Amino acid sequence: MQVHWTRIETPVGALLAAATEEGLCELQFASGKTARGPQPGWREDPSRFTGLKAQLRAYFAGDLRSFDLPLAPQGTDFQHRVWGLLRQIPWGQTRSYSDLARDLGTPGASRAVGAANGRNPLPILVPCHRVIGGNGSLTGFAGGLAVKRQLLVLEGVLSEDLPLGEPPKG
Secondary structure, three states, X not given: OOOEEEEEEEOOEEEEEEXXXXXXXXXXXXXXXXXXXXXXXXXXXXXXXXXXXXXHHHHHOOOOOOOOOOEOOOOOHHHHHHXXXXXXXXXXXXXXXXXXHHHOOOOOOHHHHHHHHHOOOOOOOOOHHHEEOOOOOOOOOOOOHHHHHHHHHHOOOOOOOOOOOOOOOO
């Protein structure tokens, strides 16, 4: 299976996008502790990503609230179930890990949900940044907490003047 890739500049930094014929399989932060570059055998082809680039521009401009792109992430059945729930979290709203575990019918599986959330290969598109701690605090994110905060400010969940480590009020 041929994988095509490109690098996309965004307000939260460079992203590495990868796709197969089935759809987007990765959207990774190009820097940070989870950074990943193109893999051996991948073919660079920016022309395959015009729809993604347009939708990301619209998202960062505040004009797009959900993405409509073919997605083909690789993962376990459980991960796919969690990622499906992430896609149901509306723009401007958040859920906790325990909320998602309860929605899956496995209320004791908050840690497993957190692990699946952390393995999300399509951050932003599959909005794992909308998952926060049970007390409303920001928790881990592949792009870093500053980027998570920036995305939640963009979506109106957080105010720009809220310190990074504090949960939102109300």
